[in-house]
Amino acid sequence: xxxIARRSRFGFVVLSIFLISYSILTFEIVLTRIFxxxxxxxxxxxxxxxxxxxxxxGGMMLHRWRRLFSMTSYSTHAVLFAMLIIVxxxxxxxxxxxxxxxxxxxGFWIYLLLAxxxxxxxxxxxxxxxxxxxxxxxxLYGADLLGATLGALTVVPLLNALGGVNAAFTVAxxxxxxxxxxxxxxxxxxxxxxxxxxxxxxxVAVLQILGIVGEVPVAKTPDKDMYHMLKNPKYPAEVVESxxxxxxxxxxxRSDSLPNEMVIFVDGAAGASMYNLDAIRSDPSQSAHLKFxxxxxxxxxxxxxxxxxxxxxxxxxxxxxxVVALLGGVKSITAVxxxxxxxxxxxxxEDFNGGIYTRLPNVQIVVGEGRxxxxxxxxxxxxxxLALPITKSSLSVEGYALTENYLFTVExxxxxxxxxxxxxxxxxxxxxxxxxxxxxxxxxxxFGKRDVNQPDAMKHLYTxxxxxxxxxxxxxxxxxxxxxKKRHERIxx
Numbered sequence: 305x306x307x308i309a310r311r312s313r314f315g316f317v318v319l320s321i322f323l324i325s326y327s328i329l330t331f332e333i334v335l336t337r338i339f340x341x342x343x344x345x346x347x348x349x350x351x352x353x354x355x356x357x358x359x360x361x362g363g364m365m366l367h368r369w370r371r372l373f374s375m376t377s378y379s380t381h382a383v384l385f386a387m388l389i390i391v392x393x394x395x396x397x398x399x400x401x402x403x404x405x406x407x408x409x410x411g412f413w414i415y416l417l418l419a420x421x422x423x424x425x426x427x428x429x430x431x432x433x434x435x436x437x438x439x440x441x442x443x444l445y446g447a448d449l450l451g452a453t454l455g456a457l458t459v460v461p462l463l464n465a466l467g468g469v470n471a472a473f474t475v476a477x478x479x480x481x482x483x484x485x486x487x488x489x490x491x492x493x494x495x496x497x498x499x500x501x502x503x504x505x506x507x508v509a510v511l512q513i514l515g516i517v518g519e520v521p522v523a524k525t526p527d528k529d530m531y532h533m534l535k536n537p538k539y540p541a542e543v544v545e546s547x548x549x550x551x552x553x554x555x556x557x558r559s560d561s562l563p564n565e566m567v568i569f570v571d572g573a574a575g576a577s578m579y580n581l582d583a584i585r586s587d588p589s590q591s592a593h594l595k596f597x598x599x600x601x602x603x604x605x606x607x608x609x610x611x612x613x614x615x616x617x618x619x620x621x622x623x624x625x626x627v628v629a630l631l632g633g634v635k636s637i638t639a640v641x642x643x644x645x646x647x648x649x650x651x652x653x654e655d656f657n658g659g660i661y662t663r664l665p666n667v668q669i670v671v672g673e674g675r676x677x678x679x680x681x682x683x684x685x686x687x688x689x690l691a692l693p694i695t696k697s698s699l700s701v702e703g704y705a706l707t708e709n710y711l712f713t714v715e716x717x718x719x720x721x722x723x724x725x726x727x728x729x730x731x732x733x734x735x736x737x738x739x740x741x742x743x744x745x746x747x748x749x750x751f752g753k754r755d756v757n758q759p760d761a762m763k764h765l766y767t768x769x770x771x772x773x774x775x776x777x778x779x780x781x782x783x784x785x786x787x788x789k790k791r792h793e794r795i796x797x
Contacts, residue, residue: 688724
C-alpha cells in the first residue's frame with residue numbers, strides 16, 4: 305500500500321511539472337505581447353532571454369536558497385511563482401514608469417526585473433523537484449516537454465479569447481493549481497504561502513471589478529505614434545475600441561480634428577487610416593491630400609484606362625490604399641491583409657467608412673499573407689500596391705539594415721514583376737529614404753535575374769517624395785524619355 309501511495313504522490317508531481325512548464329512558456333509568450341504594446345516589438349527578444357536567465361539563476365541558486373530558507377519547499381516556491389506572475393503584471397501596468405522622463409533610461413530595466421522574478425521561483429521549483437526525484441527524471445522531463453508543447457499550441461487561442469492581461473492572470477491561476485497539487489503530493493499545504501496566494505487572487509478580482517487594472521498602457525517612445533496622437537494637447541484624441549489577438553492589440557482612435565478619418569494602430573504603432581469614403585468622394589478638398597500629397601496616387605495622373613483594369617493591394621490596413629485605387633479609377637481591386645482584427649474593425653465600422661470592405665462589388669478583401677496569396681494565383685495585375693505594409697522597426701538606417709522583411713527581398717520583387725501585366729507597375733510607399741535605397745538595390749538585382757543590366761534596370765523605375773513617406777514606382781516596361789520628362793515636370797508641380 306505504501307508503494308501505491310508513493311506512486312500516486314509521484315503522479316501528482318508529474319502533473320505539477322506539466323502545469324508549471326505550461327505556465328512558464330505561456331507566460332513568456334504573453335509577456336512578449338504585453339511588452340510589444342507597451343514599449344516596442346523588438347524588445348520581446350529581451351523577454352525571452354531574461355526568462356531563460358531567471359530559470360537558470362533559480363536552478364543555480366537552489367542549494368544556497370535552501371540553506372537561507374530551510375523552511376520552504378518546492379510547493380512554496382510554486383506558490384510564489386504564481387503570485388509573482390500577478391504582481392509582475394499589475395506592477396508593469398500600473399507603475400508610472402512608462403510616462404516618466406526621469407526614468408526613461410532605467411524604465412525598461414525595471415520592467416525586465418519585474419518580469420524575470422516569477423521565472424526565478426519557477427526555476428527553483430523545477431530544480432528541486434528534479435533533485436528530489438532524480439531516479440525518475442525521464443518521466444519528469446517528458447511531462448516538462450509536454451507542458452511546454454501544450455503551451456505553444458494553446459497560447460494563440462488564449463490571447464485571441466482573453467487578451468494579454470487576462471491571459472496572464474489565467475496562467476497565474478494554472479500555476480497556483482500546480483502549487484496546490486504539489487502541496488497535496490507532500491501531504492501538506494503551506495498555510496502562509498497558500499493564504500498569500502488566495503489573498504493575491506482576491507486582490508486581482510477586486511482590482512478587475514473596480515477597473516483599476518485596465519489595458520496595457522502605451523509608453524512614451526518615438527515609435528509609438530498612438531501615444532503621441534493621444535497626448536497631443538492641440539488635437540485631443542480618444543480610443544474608440546481595443547481588441548486583442550495573437551497579432552497584438554488593435555486600437556481604433558479618433559480625433560475631433562479628423563472628422564472623416566479614424567486611425568487603426570497595432571501595438572500602438574503602424575497607424576493605418578480609415579477614411580469616410582463618401583465624404584472623400586463628395587468633397588474635393590477631402591480627397592486633395594491623397595491626390596496631391598500622398599505619393600501612392602501619383603502614378604494615376606499618367607495611367608490610361610487599359611492600365612488600371614485591376615489592382616492587388618498588399619497590407620491595406622484601414623483601407624487607405626483602397627480609397628486611393630478607387631479615386632484613381634481602378635475597376636477591380638483585391639486587397640490582402642494579414643491581420644484579421646484590422647479587417648474586422650473596418651467591416652464593423654462600415655457605416656463610418658462607407659462599407660469599403662463590405663458594400664463595394666469591385667473590392668474583394670482577403671485575410672492572408674500577401675506573397676503567399678500572390679504565389680497561389682495566376683492573375684496578372686495592372687497595379688501591385690504596397691503602402692507601409694510593415695510595422696516600422698527603426699527610423700534609422702542602421703536599424704533597418706538589420707531588419708529582414710519577407711515582402712521586400714529580391715525574390716519578392718521578382719514575384720511582383722511576374723504577376724504584372726506587360727503594361728503593369730508596382731507602387732511602394734516606404735517609411736524613409738533608407739527603405740527606398742534598399743528597394744532600388746533589390747529592384748536592380750531582380751531585373752539582373754532577367755538579364756537586364758543596371759543602367760537599363762534604372763529606366764524601369766522612379767522615386768518621388770513629398771515630405772515623409774517617399775514612393776517608388778517600378779514598371780514592367782522601361783519608361784521612354786518623353787514619359788520620364790512628364791513625370792519629372794509633374795513632380796516639380
